[in-house]
Amino acid sequence: MNRILALVLAGALALVAGCNTVQGAGKDIAAGGQAIERAAGGKSGSK
DSSP: OHHHHHHHHHHHHHHHHHOOSHHHHHHHHHHHHHHHHHHTTSOOSOO
């Protein structure tokens, strides 16, 4: 149980360290979405 908690906390710390601001987090999320779209061949379900 302690090991799982330590891993979760380490992951949260890495996430916070990677995104210093809310704006930075938004950019990271947008970049992730664009990568998913490229991997899907640029096809979107919304029309």
